[in-house]
Amino acid sequence: MLNLHDVSHVYANGTRALDHVTLSIPRGMYGLLGPNGAGKSTLMRAIATLQTPSEGTIRFGEIDVVKEPEKLRRKLGYLPQDFGVYPRVSAYEMLEHMAVLKGVAAPADRKRTVETLLEQTNLWSVRKKALAGFSGGMRQRFGIAQALIGNPELIIVDEPTAGLDPEERNRFLNLLAEIGENVVVILSTHIVDDVKDLCPRMAVLANGRVQLEGAPLALIESTRGRIWMKTVDRRELEQARGRYEILSTRLMAGRTVVHIFAERDPGDGFTSVDAGLEDVYFSALAQLRRAA
Amino acid sequence: MERALHPAPRGRAVLLEQVRIVGLGLRREAVVAAIIHAVVTIVIVVDIVRRQAGTWFDSNDWTTLGIAASLFPFVVWRRDARFGPAFLWTLPVDRRRLALAKVFAGWVWLIAALAVLILWQNALALLSGVAYPRTVPLMALSGATALYLLGSALVLGLRHPVRWLLGTIGVLFLLRILNEAFGLGPDGRTEAFLKSIGFFLVIDAVETTAQTLGPLARWAYVTFLWIGAALAVLLAALSRHRERRRD
Helix, strand or coil: CCCCCCCCCCCCCCEEEEEEEEEECCCCEEEECCCCCCCHHHHHHHHHHCCCEEEEEEECCCEECCCCCCHHHEEEEECCCCCCCCCCCCCCCHHHHHHHHHCCCCHHHHHHHHHHHHHHHHHHCCCHHHHHHHHCHHHHHHHHHHHHCCCCCCEEEECCCCEEEEEEHHHHHHHHHHHCCCCEEEECCCCHHHHHHHHHEEEEEEEEEEEECCCCCHHHHHHHCCEEEECCCHHHHHHHHHHHHHEEEECCEEEEEEEHHHHCCCCCEECCCCCCCCHHHHHHHEEEEHCC | CCCCCCCCCCCCHHHHHHHHHHHHCCCCHHHHHHHHHHHHHHHHHHHHCCCCHHHHCCCCCCHHHHHHHHHHHHHHCCCCCCCCCCCCHHHCCHHHHHHHHHHHHHHHHHHHHHHHHHHHHHHHHHHHHCCEEECCCCHHHHHHHHHHHHHHHHHHHCCHHHHHHHHHHHHHHHHHHHHHHCCCCCCHHHHHHHCCHHHHHHHHHHHHHHHHCCCCHHHHHHHHHHHHHHHHHHHHHHHHCHHHHHH
């Protein structure tokens, strides 16, 4: 279990990126949703021992991550948004390099590890190709392969599907689902569907704070009867913006489908709909804007 | 399922692996250098056949090699996030040790390339039949080592080493122009400043000691001082990369 208690981080320019974040993350997939600038990457970097939070504690089992980061690194797999090293080296060579740096000492073990991971991530056929020539999806699959070296117990995946086409995204998410059963996997993303498809537990982070936390199904249930829908034209949309708390707008056949949050039936042609995780997410953000 | 804590990688394994991966990353440059070499070899061989090879072996100046050695770290460290949170920091290897291993790896390939260059030049000099040919001396390897270490210190110690380098060259160039154009040279003041911090005392002491030694001992002594100073600067630069933790 990964426990974060009162974690805050203030950058040198005074930006408070994290504000008293407290979470308990059990084994399995855990989704961290939030808009750009919410503090997700700061939190991921703090957990991944890339930066020390200004306040608070992070514990992974018996390991105090802030005081003994080197111990966590021996159990950690991290998939960053960008590697930035050795683009002209092949996938096989790079995985071998990572395996050495992760302590897989014996050459036979290393060979077996690298070849197994290349097969598992469907990169065996391109193992001799330079990383610079990889597509976005291949690069992400390679990222997961290197994160899995050494059988980590904690895997951090930061915005993994950004820029991937639907087929690559699907392939990548299936891979994540396979590995997410016995280890702690934190999936940090602003794409709601990724969390909806994979994560039995999640949190919404915005303005550096945890706005919502729990099982997606339970969070969706908590908004039952409070999400309303109507199809409007442009003029009606402008009127609706002034009258209701609009969660989302979506175009369908040239008209706009509006979802709003209301405790009671707002009338005016709105119908009650079953909430989706997107509605839960947007209502959390709307609540934040209201409070601001 | 409880998993055993993976052992941290051994220092020797990291060192050898850095040599391997840095070498792999320099393949393209090696191919380009080999092609240039091949072309120059053909030209020299043609001149040897024509008995006009004398100009190829009339200097033992290694300034160009020295400049190349001091700039080589920029090639070794390109694309590396030297400052700020870097992906490699999530691996169970001390970041300073990893950086030092990479500096060593770059040095191995630099010296290998220079050794090949010197051997190549001497082999051609032998073939040329030129009497008393002058070629790059082996002692250039130690000079190149010191310059490479200083270049590495620059790359690892400064966030923007290219700006600092170009800025320094620009300032020195400007001062020289001012000196030549208006006689506003700071030379007199510079000399006074250096004297005040004991710079000349140190140089005098080194020169005095060196003059008491034979040629080989003198070379070893000066090499030891240069490389020692360069290593000290490098270690100071590496101190910027120590892990900072909150107590």
